[in-house]
Amino acid sequence: MERRDPITNVPTDDGDVPVYLPGTPTLSFVRTIERAIDMLRR
Structure with a gap:
């Protein structure tokens, strides 16, 4: 079974293209931060 x-549910066997870098915030985390900033601006 492939890893x-x-x-991202992407096969990690291609070592050339790191789809998800460790330490990179996920999209939902980025949206949460953007909402918090938006609330602070009001």
Whole structure:
């Protein structure tokens, strides 16, 4: 069975293209931060 990335569900066998870099915020985390900034501006 091929290994898949737990977040993007992309096969991790291609070592050339790191789809998800460790330490990179996920999209939902970025949206949460943007909402918090938006609330602080009001």
